[in-house]
Amino acid sequence: MSIHLRSRLGKFLLGIIAAVSLALALAIAMMRPPLGDLLQLALLFGITGGASALLGFFSHRLGWWRKLPRLSHTLTLGYALAAALTLLNVWITARLMFINAHDLALAGLLLLFAGGISISFGYFLSGSITQTLRDLVRGAEQVAQGNFSVQVAAPGQDEVAQLARGFNVMTARLARVDAETRALDAARRDLVAWASHDLRTPLASLRAMLDALADGVVADPETVGRYLRQSQNEIARMSALIDNLFELAQIDTGHLVLQCGASSLSDLVSDTLETFTARARERGVLLNGAVAADVDPVWMAPDKISRVLANMLENAVRHTPSGGQILLSAATQNGSVHITIADSGPGIDPDDLPHIFDRFYRGEKSRQRDGFSGAGLGLTIAKGIVEAHGGRIWAESKPGGGAKFHVSLPKTGGSAEAPV
Known part of the structure; x- marks a missing residue:
């Protein structure tokens, strides 16, 4: 027997004991019966309460309600059994108290009427519960068919409402994951x-x-x-x-290994500019560098940050026309190092700007081959490396006003080698 089943049976028995005790207390307070009648009444309550407990236990063991096609039928039948037990208890008590046949018939008629009202009321209330459950069933069927946008009304604060809200949260997450999966597959x-x-x-x-x-x-x-x-x-x-x-x-x-240490960012900037000088000269582009004196040292993986600088500078050289210029600068700001690459190119299209760091994304201009290799991966890799250092990378641009790429890195860090 499970813990939950024992808990429910325990509460059921406590409810019966409380009902018997309350009935006897009210009988003593209101009727003041003789001791013999009180004992007889207590025996009657005990027998009928015990019979009710046995009926409830065996009903649970047999699981008859699981054979009914609808939950509303199960709840209505439960109300009917409760009304029948009430009628039986009152009828037996009235017979033992030697109530005349006319009064007994009237009491039985009133109890039947009350039982019918109780059953009808219970069926009406069960409809609100089962309606939400039916909505959940239909929603689950739609989810099984691949429709993750379905939502279910969740009025109230009971367990069914909590289930409906949990279902809505689940479908919202599934929809988000499905959209991300589709986007990744397309990419x-x-x-x-x-x-x-x-x-x-x-x-x-x-x-x-x-x-x-x-x-x-x-x-x-x-x-x-x-x-x-x-x-x-x-x-x-x-x-x-x-x-x-x-x-x-x-x-x-998450297997990118950073071999970090206190390194010179100014040397990386100088080496990167030297690497791209010949390429920029061929395209008629002027490269400039400006590094503040207090930049070094920076806690970083030099080979990875060098890759970031190269990817961003390559992107700038590619999109800067002949006669333009590029400035690679670095300075300290509020305990971090701020790197900026500004070019005088045509800028980034506003539609492309939010996506330039997305995986495999290439705007229309960058799809044109111009002697540089790549499949729209350079800025994505730069973003991953910068974030692995605990920094961030972003871009600013105005059409016709050039583009600025910014990198912010913490000057100090943690372990010398760690996978991210």
Whole structure:
């Protein structure tokens, strides 16, 4: 026997004992019967109360209410049994008290009338309970069919209302998870398409150049050297794309390991600017840097923050037209390090701005290949790395007024090596 069943049976027996005790107390206070009549009345109450307890126990054991098709029928039958027990107790008591036949018949008629009213009232009340349960059943069927937007009315404060509210919370969460899952699936399909495109072009070029070299179509040393250099560039492009995918997978699974320590951010800024100087010069873009004297040291993983700077600077160089300029600056603000990359490009479309850090998202402009590899992953990876450091990253832009990317990092941190 379960704990809940023992608790319900215990409360049921306590209710019967309380009813018998209250009835005897009222009889003594109102009727003052002789001792013999009081004992007889107590015996009657005890027998009928015990019979009621046995009936309730065996009803529970047999589980007859589970065979009824509707809960309203079960509740109505319960009211009917309660009315029948009341009628039986009063009838037996009246017979023992030698009430005349006319009064006994009148009492029985009144009890039958009261029992009918009680049953009708109970059926009416049960309808409000079962209606919510029927709504829950229909809602569960819709959820089973994939409709997670269903909601059920939950009036009241009883257990059924709590169940309905819990159902609504569940469906709301399922709807949110379903939307996120669908968006992620769509993004993954886009990733496969974009990655396939970004790999197909360099692979085709690489195959053509290697075939030309293998077949002896190209023989002069200058052309051979140029083909080999182009092959190396294509291999580097594919390698960068694969590295991006691998690092994004580490971020998604929480296996990105940060080897943090007190490091020089000014050195990272200088190295990043030096790396991109030649590329920016080819595009006619001027790079500038400005680092405050009090920036260093910063508690960070230098290789990861260097990746963040490179991804953001590459994005800025890609979208800044010839004759434009880019400023990479770093300063200390309220115990944190604030890094800003500002460009003089056309800015970010307002429709794209809320999504530029989303996985696999690429605005219309960034989908155009211009010699840089990637499938819309650079800013997503930068966001994951910054957040793994306990910082945040965001962007500001006005159409035609350039774009600003901001990174805020805490100057101090925790353990030297930790997966995130």
